[in-house]
Structures are given as structure tokens and as C-alpha cells.
Amino acid sequence: MASDNLIQHVPASSGGRSSSTFAADFASSVVVFLVAIPLCLGIAVASGVPVAMGLISGIVGGLVVGAIAGSPLQVSGPAAGLAVIVFGFVEQYGVAALGPVLVAAGAIQILAGFLRIGSWFRAISPAVVHGMLAGIGILIILGQIHVLMDSKPAAGGIQNVVAIEGSVEKLWHDGITTQTLALMVGVASLLAMIGWEKFRPAKLKLVPGALIGVAFGTLLAVGFALPIARVNLPASLLDGISIPGASDFMRLTEPGIFVTVLVIAIIASAETLLSAAAVDRMHDGERTKYNKELFAQGIGNGICGMLGALPITGVIVRSSANIQAGAKTRLSAVMHGAWVLALVALLPQLLGVVPLTALAAVLLVTGWRLVSLHHVRHLFDQHGWVPVGIWFATVSLVVTQDLLIGVGVGLALSIAEIVPYLRRRLHIETAETEDEIYLNLTGAATAKSIPALLNLLEKLPASQPVRLTAPDLHYLDHTCAETISEWVQRETRAGRRVIVEYASSESSERHHRVDPQLRRFYSEAAA
Incomplete structure (x- = not known):
């Protein structure tokens, strides 16, 4: 035992150890960058906002949150779990109202960190958290089916189901339409991504399937000069920054907008800490400081709000890629943000050829993973029918009613379970x-x-x-x-x-x- 302790506490101060740590973080940052780019673009599309907003959030999540995070190996950026909330909000209140909402939500997260209530988010029932994510995943799938066919998604789950017939009808008007071409490219991207993740060579295991799917769809669209919708980027990233004005902040007094502030603050915090707990299970190094992580996320969301970007959270897809690639410190997350910034600043035209339908394919897979049926089996095998019932109620109401209603009912049921005790x-x-x-x-x-x-x-x-x-x-x-x-x-x-x-x-x-x-x-x- 004593020898183990001695080995464990040897300081990593030698030049060789420092250089090897930097090399590992550098390699990991490249992998995370390749994972992050299609997700930043796709989540912006799913949120119904310009893609520049997703890229700005990815940069802030890397450079700012990565530098001060309480979870050393977690990567932050725009999250699919908030895309549905943002989409509905933007449809109702406009993009300009989003910035002040993020500033206010970030302030709540900072206060939560100072008040040391980060651990209380870990007391939320796993059935409610995973039910919320599964409901969001289903909503993402229902919305992105329309984008896959080059059509505009609706704001709600039921509306998207009803609108599918209209999107399908556009595929068969007077021969092959642009919607048909978009669907063909999207399906090809989806198959390429799934096929790569299933059959990729061991030597290329760190190359993300999302990158392969987007690259394949882009090659098809460019190679055949297909007239389908592409990513639309401003000439300069600075043109994509929209600083909210005083009149925008005055709208925070509107009841609907204020409720969205609370929803984003709570959901972003819960998703971040859920991801941090999962990240801690993937490695044996430094544990997450939950209150510090909440503070860092609050700073990041505040900056995203002032820059007119998307909300950010700690995200498990990028974080797991970071760990699997061998990251040692938070430097990998910081560098991945620098690579996103460099790409947008130096080669924006490269992103401008990416078809939106290929990004929809990435989000279809992301949405399916959020549903996570294996977690339902785990709940039933280990804990019985009660948490499964809570999960099902949460999912159903998130999809058919509203995210806030679904989570609220799920929390009420989980509390009712333990009231006698x-x-x-x-x-x-x-x-x-x-x-x-x-x-x-x-x-x-x-x-x-x-x-x-x-x-x-x-x-x-x-x-x-x-x-x-x-x-x-x-x-x-x-x-x-x-x-x-x-x-x-x-x-x-x-x-x-x-x-x-x-x-x-x-x-x-x-x-x-x-x-x-x-x-x-x-x-x-x-x-």
C-alpha cells in the first residue's frame, strides 16, 4: 500500500513527462475538434439559428470554459439537449431575445456555484434525467427528419409528426426534386456514419463517424453539383456576433422569457453535471468539482449571451472522445476551441460546402443515442417498474406536451415515491x-x-x-x-x-x- 501511494504521488515535473502530457492533449484536441465541428453546425441548424452561433458557442466552450472548468476532462459546447428548447423559443420570441436569456441563465449558474448547490443536481432521479434526454432525443429525430428532406421542421413533436406527410409529398412532384436529392444525400451520410462506426479499422478508431458521414455527404453534393441547401456562413465570424441591446434585456420581464431563463439554467446545469458524473466514471484521475463546474458553465453561458450565441453545457459525446483519445488535462479542451476558431477564421469557405441534410443525419444519430433504451433496461433490471414508469411518464409528456411539464411531472412522481420515507x-x-x-x-x-x-x-x-x-x-x-x-x-x-x-x-x-x-x-x- 505504501509503495502504491509513493507511485501515485510522484510529481509529473520532468521534461519527458510534461512533453508526453502535452503530446497526448494535443492529439486529443484534434480528435475532439473533428467531433465538435459537425455537432456545432448541426445543433445550430436544429436550433433554428444561423450556424455561426453554434461555432461561436463551440469556441467559448473550449477556450473559456475549458480553461476554468471543474471537470478536468469534460468538453463543453452547444448541446443537442437544449436545441429543442432554443428552437421553440426562437420561433416565438426571435433570435435577438436569446442573448439576454443566456446572460441571465449564466448568472443563475454562477450563483448556484457560489451557493454550493451543485451536488443537489446529482440528487435528481436518473429516471427523470434520462427520461428528459430521451424525450429531447425523440423531438430531435422528429424535427431532423424534415431537414433530411430539405424541409423546415415544426416547433413541437406532434406538429412534426403531422407535417411529415407534407414533407414526403414534396419528394414526388414532377420527377426528382431538390427534396429528393437532399434525402438521398442525407441517407447516404447516415449509412456512411453508421457503417464507419460499425466496421472502422482499429487503427482509425479515433476518427469520428460524424466526420465521415458529413464528409461523404459533402463529397456527393459537391461532386455532382447538387442544388441542395448548404451551410450559410457570414464572410467573417465577427459578422456572426450579435451583441444584445438594452431593449433586448428589458424583455426579460416578460413571463414566457423569464420562464425560459429558469428552464435553460436548470436543464443546462443538470445535463452538465450528468455528463460530468459520466466522465468521472470513464477515468481514474482528478474528480469533478461540481460547484466550480457550475460556475464555469455560468461564465461560458454569460459570454455566449453577450456574443449572441447558443447555450452551452458539458457534453458527453465530445468528452468521451476526449478521454478515449488519451487526454490528460483540460488543455485538450482549450486547444480544441482554438482549432475551431482557426478553421472559422481561415477556411470558412470549407464549411460553406457542407449540405444541411448531412448535418441532419448526424443529429438523427445523436437523437437516437439520447433515447438510450439500454438505460431503460438497466432501470428495470436493477430497480423494478417504478423508475421505468417515471421514465416513461417523463418521456411521454416531454414529447406530447412540453419539456417543462414532462420534467416537472417526472420530479413530482420521483418525490411521491419517497414521501413515506x-x-x-x-x-x-x-x-x-x-x-x-x-x-x-x-x-x-x-x-x-x-x-x-x-x-x-x-x-x-x-x-x-x-x-x-x-x-x-x-x-x-x-x-x-x-x-x-x-x-x-x-x-x-x-x-x-x-x-x-x-x-x-x-x-x-x-x-x-x-x-x-x-x-x-x-x-x-x-x-
């Missing part, structure tokens, strides 16, 4: 010996216990074995069970020995028979 507190008894740290949980472990529980778990001395017991734990909800399981898995990967003991007393067995969640949790921990 809210009066019972979770008590955590700790004891430390030379060999182990003992943690004993008693009472009821619900979502409200998560901030205090995580604060304790994440402050435990590194590498020392932990024995977790809960002989008198009466209740464990699925949110708390997921949180503990993820911590156990992460610490085990990092080399810590964690023992979860199943209580054998007669009274404890009776509690476990009453609460199937406890049985599932112990079974998973034992496995």
Missing part, C-alpha cells in the same frame, strides 16, 4: 482503523440524502479499503442506490477495495424482504 433520516456512522474504514448506514436512504452522502464518500482517505454495512437500513430508493453503486464501481476501478456486506440478522432480512430495492442493490454489489 422523507421523515426518516439517513444516519452514517464512520470508524477508521489501521486496516479499513467502516461505514454503517441506518434509517432511510433517499435522494435528499445524496449531497451529504457524496460529501462524506468523496472525502474519504484515498486508497484505504472501505467496508460498507447497512444492517438497519430500512429503505433505499433507486436514485441513492445508483449513486452508491457508481461510487463503489469507480473506487474499485481506481484500486480501492470496497466491501459491501449483506446483513444476516433476522430483523434485517425482514426489512430486505419488504424493500426489493435493497435486495437488488446488495446482489449487484456482491456481483
Whole structure:
């Protein structure tokens, strides 16, 4: 154990180590840049705004948020999860009203960071978070089906379903139409992307499928000189910057706009911290400082608002590419922002040949991944029907009604699940010996216990074995069970020995028979 600690704390100050770290970050930044470009363009299209706004957000997410982020390997930029919200907002209030909304939402995120409430976002039920993302994914798919056919999407899910017949009819007027050509290029891009991700050579595993799909669609459109819609960029990136005026900020007093401020602040924060938690599970290095990450996102969104760009969050697609490419520090995220800036400043004409239908193909895949049916199977296998029901209710209402309604109902259902146990507190008894740290949980472990529980778990001395017991734990909800399981898995990967003991007393067995969640949790921990 002592030798492990010595190895772990050797400072990386030698020239060789520094140069190797820089080389790894440099290579990773190029990979993230190749992933980010089609997503920045595509999310702007899905948001119903000029593509320059997506590129500006990508630059800010890299250069600004990357430099001050609390999650060392997370990459920030425009997120598909907010595209649906922005699209509906812009349709109703106009693009000019978006800047002040982002400034206000960023201020809320900064305040949340200062008030240290970042950990409370982790107490949101996974069923609600993934249900929200799945609903957004379905809305993205329904909208981008129209873009794939060179038609304009509607603002809502039901409206897009109704409008599909009209978009399809445009494919068959007097022979081959531009809509038909767009659909052919879009489908070719989609097949190229899926085929690359399924069959790509091992030596080229870091080349993103989105880049291949967009490149293939672009080659088809340019090679055959097809008259289909392309990316429209201003002559200069500075022309794409639209600083909001005083009259725009005065509109924040309008009820609908103020509600959007709260929605973007909450959804952007939740998506960022969800992504950060997933990023932490992918590596064994420095953990996310959640309140610092909220502060950084607030700064980034405030700057995006002042530049007239799109809202940003921490995004899992770019972050996972960053980690898989071998990134070591946040420098990779910063450099990827510099590459986006360089491309837009030096070679904007290169982006101007990209067909919109190819970007729609990228977003169709992105939307499908947000739906994440494997998470539903995980919820059912590990936690039963209740969280699956919460997930389904959230998805249904996000798609058919409104994102705020869907998330609100999902949160209400998740709270209703634990109402009978809210009066019972979770008590955590700790004891430390030379060999182990003992943690004993008693009472009821619900979502409200998560901030205090995580604060304790994440402050435990590194590498020392932990024995977790809960002989008198009466209740464990699925949110708390997921949180503990993820911590156990992460610490085990990092080399810590964690023992979860199943209580054998007669009274404890009776509690476990009453609460199937406890049985599932112990079974998973034992496995």
C-alpha cells in the first residue's frame, strides 16, 4: 500500500513527462475538434439559428470554459439537449431575445456555484434525467427528419409528426426534386456514419463517424453539383456576433422569457453535471468539482449571451472522445476551441460546402443515442417498474406536451415515491482503523440524502479499503442506490477495495424482504 501511494504521488515535473502530457492533449484536441465541428453546425441548424452561433458557442466552450472548468476532462459546447428548447423559443420570441436569456441563465449558474448547490443536481432521479434526454432525443429525430428532406421542421413533436406527410409529398412532384436529392444525400451520410462506426479499422478508431458521414455527404453534393441547401456562413465570424441591446434585456420581464431563463439554467446545469458524473466514471484521475463546474458553465453561458450565441453545457459525446483519445488535462479542451476558431477564421469557405441534410443525419444519430433504451433496461433490471414508469411518464409528456411539464411531472412522481420515507433520516456512522474504514448506514436512504452522502464518500482517505454495512437500513430508493453503486464501481476501478456486506440478522432480512430495492442493490454489489 505504501509503495502504491509513493507511485501515485510522484510529481509529473520532468521534461519527458510534461512533453508526453502535452503530446497526448494535443492529439486529443484534434480528435475532439473533428467531433465538435459537425455537432456545432448541426445543433445550430436544429436550433433554428444561423450556424455561426453554434461555432461561436463551440469556441467559448473550449477556450473559456475549458480553461476554468471543474471537470478536468469534460468538453463543453452547444448541446443537442437544449436545441429543442432554443428552437421553440426562437420561433416565438426571435433570435435577438436569446442573448439576454443566456446572460441571465449564466448568472443563475454562477450563483448556484457560489451557493454550493451543485451536488443537489446529482440528487435528481436518473429516471427523470434520462427520461428528459430521451424525450429531447425523440423531438430531435422528429424535427431532423424534415431537414433530411430539405424541409423546415415544426416547433413541437406532434406538429412534426403531422407535417411529415407534407414533407414526403414534396419528394414526388414532377420527377426528382431538390427534396429528393437532399434525402438521398442525407441517407447516404447516415449509412456512411453508421457503417464507419460499425466496421472502422482499429487503427482509425479515433476518427469520428460524424466526420465521415458529413464528409461523404459533402463529397456527393459537391461532386455532382447538387442544388441542395448548404451551410450559410457570414464572410467573417465577427459578422456572426450579435451583441444584445438594452431593449433586448428589458424583455426579460416578460413571463414566457423569464420562464425560459429558469428552464435553460436548470436543464443546462443538470445535463452538465450528468455528463460530468459520466466522465468521472470513464477515468481514474482528478474528480469533478461540481460547484466550480457550475460556475464555469455560468461564465461560458454569460459570454455566449453577450456574443449572441447558443447555450452551452458539458457534453458527453465530445468528452468521451476526449478521454478515449488519451487526454490528460483540460488543455485538450482549450486547444480544441482554438482549432475551431482557426478553421472559422481561415477556411470558412470549407464549411460553406457542407449540405444541411448531412448535418441532419448526424443529429438523427445523436437523437437516437439520447433515447438510450439500454438505460431503460438497466432501470428495470436493477430497480423494478417504478423508475421505468417515471421514465416513461417523463418521456411521454416531454414529447406530447412540453419539456417543462414532462420534467416537472417526472420530479413530482420521483418525490411521491419517497414521501413515506422523507421523515426518516439517513444516519452514517464512520470508524477508521489501521486496516479499513467502516461505514454503517441506518434509517432511510433517499435522494435528499445524496449531497451529504457524496460529501462524506468523496472525502474519504484515498486508497484505504472501505467496508460498507447497512444492517438497519430500512429503505433505499433507486436514485441513492445508483449513486452508491457508481461510487463503489469507480473506487474499485481506481484500486480501492470496497466491501459491501449483506446483513444476516433476522430483523434485517425482514426489512430486505419488504424493500426489493435493497435486495437488488446488495446482489449487484456482491456481483
